[in-house]
Amino acid sequence: MELPQDKKVIKVRANKVVYDCGDFVAKVYNATKPPAGVFNEALxxxxxxxxGLDVTPIVEVSKVDGSWSLITKKVEGKTMRELGDEDHERRPELTRQFVELQLDVHKYTNDLMPRQQDKYTRMINSVTEVLDESTRYDLLMRLDGMSNHQNICHGDFVPSxxxxxxxxxxxxxDWAHASQGDGAADCAVxxxxxxxxxxxxxxxxxxxxYCELSGTSMETVENWFPIVAGAELARGRVIEKDFLLSWIDIASVD
Incomplete structure (x- = not known):
């Protein structure tokens, strides 16, 4: 697919550039993004x-100048982050609306979504150069002991x-990290x-x-902290490494 000359950059990330192309939005990945990851996000x-969730409608998966891209229809409006930045006094109201929306997402199910526990298991097992075998085993045992749920979890639920x-x-x-599992884990992420x-x-x-509106205890969410931190290490973001390891270290002394 050829993008229009007047396309505008919406945001730039380490592995992608997102463009406003008028009637559609193009998320163009660099060469480090495996094709399977792009198709998985589309799926x-x-x-x-x-x-039944209100999401950005997909148009196609294609190549743009040799790079894989995900094309979706453009949805007019402002992000919750933009609204909060424009009016700081609205932030408490927006925070509540944000949590209510996340809890609404968790009411939905789809047994074809990737299983959260399987996803976290793969990610934790992949960080052999960062976590030793004993730490990985401890995290996997913690994960195995968590309750099984089938709620749709976005996996990157942020106001933007x-x-x-x-x-x-x-x-x-942005449904790249979605899975079916425990909403408390989604909150932890x-x-x-x-x-x-x-x-x-x-x-x-x-x-x-989140804990107030969902009736979930803070402890239940906190139990997911070391697990999601271990899984996030698999993304290889160097600047996040020390922070994520500190979450795992806290768990080791509990």
């Missing part, structure tokens, strides 16, 4: 839509992935993302609101 997006339309409805984008970005105040408000 997750399709399954989320099939389940929620588009708010003018009519107030929501559209959720979101909390981890906020802490990594230095948004400590938002992180604490978020997790308190």
């Amino acid at each position: 997750n997006l399709t399954r989320a839509e099939q389940s 992935n929620v588009i708010v339309r003018e009519d107030g409805s929501y559209c959720i984008c 979101s909390y981890l993302r906020f802490k990594l970005r230095g948004a400590d105040e938002f992180a604490e408000n978020y997790i308190r609101t």
Whole structure:
């Protein structure tokens, strides 16, 4: 697929560039992204839509200048992050809406989604150069002891992935890390993302609101911290390594 000359860069990440192409959005990956990962994201997006969730409709998976890309229809609106940045006084209200939306996602099921426990097992087993065998075994035993659930979990639920339309409805984008599993693990991942970005105040408000609205104990979410930290190490983001290891170290002295 050839992108229009007047395309605009929406965001740049280590392994991708996202373009606004008018009627559609193109997520163009670099050579480090395996084709299977791109098709898996497209499949997750399709399954989320099939389940009844409001997501960015997929157009195609294709190559752009030799790089794999995921093309979706453009959804007009502003992200929750943009709304919060524009009006700080709205942040408590937006945080609550954000959590309510995440809990709504967790009400959906799709038995074709990847299993969360299988996904985390693969990721933890892959970090042999970062975690020794004993630590990996401990994390896998912790994971094995967690309750099995079949709730759809986004896997990267952050305000920048929620588009708010003018009519107030929501559209959720970026389903690359979706799975079926425990919503408490999904909460732990979101909390981890906020802490990594230095948004400590938002992180604490978020997790308190999640536990309040879901009826989940803080301990239940915290039990997932070392597991999701170990899994996230598989992404190979050097700047996150020490932070993630500190979460695992805390677990080792519990």
